Amino acid sequence: xxxxxxxxxxxxxxxxxxxxxxxxxxxxxxxxxxxxxxxxxxxxxxxxxxxxxxxxxxxxxxxxxxxxxxxxxxxxxxxxxxxxxxxxxxxxxxxxxxxxxxxxxxxxxxxxxxxxxxxxxxxxxxxxxxxxxxxxxxxxxxxxxxxxxxxxxxxxxxxxxxxxxxxxx
Numbered sequence: 001x002x003x004x005x006x007x008x009x010x011x012x013x014x015x016x017x018x019x020x021x022x023x024x025x026x027x028x029x030x031x032x033x034x035x036x037x038x039x040x041x042x043x044x045x046x047x048x049x050x051x052x053x054x055x056x057x058x059x060x061x062x063x064x065x066x067x068x069x070x071x072x073x074x075x076x077x078x079x080x081x082x083x084x085x086x087x088x089x090x091x092x093x094x095x096x097x098x099x100x101x102x103x104x105x106x107x108x109x110x111x112x113x114x115x116x117x118x119x120x121x122x123x124x125x126x127x128x129x130x131x132x133x134x135x136x137x138x139x140x141x142x143x144x145x146x147x148x149x150x151x152x153x154x155x156x157x158x159x160x161x162x163x164x165x166x167x168x169x
Contacts, residue, residue: 031132
């Protein structure tokens with residue numbers, strides 16, 4: 001098994017875990033589902049990046065990798081892949097990825113409130129403390145949006161990795 005395929009397999013495992021968590025009718029596990037959907041997208045994007053022989057490092061956000069992928073130089077050996085990546089990673093998809101990335105926990109700047117995230121307590125718009133598993137913190141619409149995104153990006157990763165493997169060397 002190569003590294004790109006290993007990243008992809010882990011992304012698919014994260015997606016399967018998210019599916020189990022997203023079925024919670026009370027919504028108290030949706031924070032965990034969204035965290036797993038974020039990890040699905042992150043690892044699927046990294047699988048593509050690794051398949052293109054670009055180092056991924058250990059950071060969690062993927063916005064910069066998406067920027068690299070849509071600006072991939074068009075060469076005779078990768079023109080179709082680069083064009084497809086630009087099409088698949090359209091403006092709406094990039095916006096959805098950024099929306100999902102924002103939910104990964106981050107330390108706030110000094111004096112700033114803790115923002116809504118999928119793991120740690122945070123402050124609501126009225127500066128009251130709450131937590132990701134509280135009812136109403138995440139909506140069923142967000143679950144659907146991030147589920148659809150995770151499925152789409154995982155599918156794209158499978159297609160791109162397959163195309164890269166078939167490409168002449």
